Amino acid sequence: MGKSTIFRSARLMVGLNAFEPGQEHALHAHPGMDKVYHVVEGEGLFLVDGDEHPMRSGMLLVAPEGVPHGIRNTGATRMLVLVILAPAPV
Amino acid sequence: MGKSTIFRSARLMVGLNAFEPGQEHALHAHPGMDKVYHVVEGEGLFLVDGDEHPMRSGMLLVAPEGVPHGIRNTGATRMLVLVILAPAPV
Secondary structure, X not given: OEEEEEEEOOXXXXXXXXXXXXXXXXXXXXXXXXXXXXXXXXXXXXXXXXXXXXXXXXXXEEEOOOOOEEEEEOOOOOXXXXXXEXXXXX | OEEEEEEEOOOOXXXXXXXXXXXXXXXXXXXXXXXXXXXXXXXXXXXXXXXXXXXXXOOEEEEOOOOOEEEEEOOXXXXXXXXXXXXXXX
């Protein structure tokens, strides 16, 4: 999984994450931080709070603070996801 | 100009703004809030700190806290922009 930071301040982090086919970001949570994913290309599954939701290009997905969430690339191509965290992780 | 809120907490606001051809959001600043624009479709100008930069589909533009910025749709079609503000305005 590739990660790149586009913008960072104390208030906000914006990054780009790349998941190759089959790669996943296991369930985790961010206490006190809200997270938004914006799918730039590819497709996969958004795991949130015990459920799975399809994610594909153009979709916006939210993991509010403290809610366990993860991502899995279930497609045949790289999945690119814009990641927004507020406030930024230390 | 049309505005819609997609997600809001104290930490973060994500919205979608629509600018018709010729519409603009005049120069303004957000003390203590960082702002990121992600252009979903259309094209225009990003006015920031006395400069003008082209903005078009797929581009990410940042107005850090306190920096005057604005947007103008200079294209022939509606411009859709995802707007991220952290923390959220009151």
